[in-house]
Amino acid sequence: MTLHTNIPWTDLEIGMEAETTHTCRAEDFYVFANSSGNLNPMHLPKEDGDGDGKPEAVAPSMWMGALISGVLGNFLPGPGTLYKSQMLTFLGRAHAGDEITAKVRLLSKGEGNLATFETWVEQADGTRIAEGEAVVLAPERKVAIDIRDVPGLTVQTHAHFDRILARAEPLEPMPTAVVAPEDDASLGGALLAYRHTLLHPILVGCAKKIAAAAEEIGADLSGLEIVDIPDHSAASAQAVKMVHEGRAKALMKGNLHTDDLLRQVLKKVGGLRTNRRLSHVFVMDVPGLDHLLMVTDAAINIAPDLEEKVDIVQNAIYLAHALGIEMPKVGILSAVETVNPRIPSTIDAAVLSKMADRGQIKGGLVDGPLAMDNAIDLEAARTKGISSAVAGHAEILVVPNLEAGNMLAKELTFIAHAQAGGIVLGASCPIILTSRADDEQARLASCAVAVMMREWGRSRG
Template sequence: MSDCIENRTFSEIEVGDSASVNHVLTTRDIQLFAVMSGDVNPAHLDEEYAKSDMFHGIIGHGMWSGALISTVLGTQLPGPGTIYLDQSLQFLRPVKVGDTITASVKVIEKLNDGKNHLRFACDCSNQDGKQVVVGEALVIAPIEKIKRKKVALPEVEFKEQAGRFFNELMTAAAQLEPLVTAIVHPVDGASLGGAVEAAEAGILTPILVGPEHKIRAVAEQEGLDISPYKLIATEHSHEAAEIAVSLAARGEVEALMKGKLHTDELMAAIVSKTEGLRTGRRMSHVFALDIPTYHKPLFLTDAAINIKPNLSVKTDIVQNAIDLFLALGRGVPKVALVSAVETVNEAIPSTLDATALCKMAERGQITGGLLDGPLGFDNAISKEAAAAKGIVSQVAGDADIIVAPDLESGNMLYKQLGYLFGIDGAGIVLGARVPVILTSRAAGRGPTRMASCALGLIYARSKKS
């Protein structure tokens, strides 16, 4: 294919000359056309709406087909220098995603009016040879020969709809009985408001545990009605954590949700050997990340609880994350055990742990997931990066779960994603007798906190089924 574009002048063109282009219509084409034109007709952009009886499942745009005619006239016949004067088009049938459209033009009149006018018959047909657009166009043909190198078009990056995964969580949670949850020390607008919002959405039945005067002051300041919810008064955050944990231990609440207190303070009460919520498994944290530029949700563990986990602890970290993924009904997760490199190196202990974890999965010591590692983060999420390094793996480039080698790397990765790229992450602690809804204090109210509550509810109900 030539890297140049060349026109045909008025004197070179004869009646009967023709040219054509063809293109396969994609969803991206429709989205880009909508961005450029402002045409947000749901018949073109909303798959569910387009599937209604009115549209018979057609998702497409006749105007997009008409635009191909302009492409032929402006790039081939007559080509560069053409001035479009008039067109008359009829849209005969709809176009849907996946159709191959051939746009053709044919000279039907060469006007000898001294103005270099040409009249074209225009036609767009689909892969079955059926016309979708017909009409005519009038142009001024160029009189000077033009040959130029083709201009490289800028790449357009499309981001998937932000929040799609979180919306799926909310939809799933709405089908379940609300989760009775102790809200630990909710003395700020984010945690108290988040609890109230989750209750109003039917996700939680909150029990507020903390200093009563502070909780009521925040409720008044934020305009929140907390009268429907039980409030257990405490002197301070430490007592709030202890009482909330005791409620869970007695089966009076089904989950805990962190308010305005340090994670260490809440976890100290949870892991207490006498009054805590320990099980035979190590507790760990999982972030569920809604990443528009990745082709599916991505889970990250552990970026909040275990500072420098050994092999035994990592076994539980991996199993907890797999169990959450399975509870969400998303199939068998692909688990990437990431490190600085994708080869085993005894100088990098995390590569040795990754190798051992893979073997443990083969022997049934870790169940429910497909493991691979060590993998670099790049080849865990990018097939191109994996191929460049010759990695043949069912996990590489398609990971569902990222297992960080330690808290430092996991936490930095999460915060980089959040602060540099605006990625939201719902958070939950697993491995205790009840799920612990644990979000960053910087998360505020909104979709992240609500999605965390939905995660807790879905996980808890899955364990009871």
């Protein structure tokens, strides 16, 4: 039980002090912006509010004042306290990442249970950045309040993708054959990646449709190569040929059916096959989750058998390495967490786990079968009595079939507000496989992930 107790009026003594220390977070500033309506870009962590070319992320002054309110309401006098007045002078600024402390000291007691406090906020080195005086109505009775029922908040930011983008942008732009970028979404996504120096797109498709799409979004295609091939199958074949010629280092799907593109990739002669099967990985930045989450396979392999799942797992592990996860935790999902011969996916999961133990799957910690709850929630795993390095910490979720993966990824996107980027692995180059429903940020994330994958491949020789 989490209790907050107060100090009633009769027990208050002059000179009493209380304080709370808080690390300023970007999430705090977004919550304040939403609750107060103050959208001043000086306080929004990604915005450049004064035009100097970099974001300021200045802590809102009244948000700092609210920290003083927290000390008065939680500790001294505590629950039951009500404000009468608060005067503040702001002497300095705090920024995202700073540790600040709000303090109060009782100065006097007046009639009608009125208590006057000196109030201030200081930096970690003791420098005051705000000071003033508060008058509050102190509580008469001793109370203890259980605060477990206060709803939590999840801020819909995507810091994990921001970090991937920050790592990918300084790298050399990746020459990418974009197949049939013939509508505003697919062309816009490629050009967005171009502006972020992730890709150098080669536009392969119907030149008239590409030009019309560019006009619709007001884009200038000067300096970009356009290969005029109206037929989607032929355009896909030409893009694959460009990879063989070294002109392109990746493929990106535009406004065409996935089958038209992958049919050329999978050709035994002239395709982009390797010794591993193709599989798709959604890389997801889920608000409130402290790590990236990968879901595979949700787009290519409909009902993979055990042998196909081995490649699906290995492809995902390699992608995790490319994104900086040295030993990814892989949860093999099923409906239950115990092996049941009547549920084939539990058998596959157990075999995959043992194969990883024996080194047949390399570079990750693999465990299964796991149900969704005990794969990602440690308390759920403990409740079920599961002791595992993966349970409750899974970074890669391997689904039993495409239907389950597709539903899981879309539920995370549209209900949990996750941002999703996805690529196809197992070919001789990354394949950026976007959906018509993807927004610009999702397309940008897919491109950044592909760049990281290509860079990791180059580093391995």
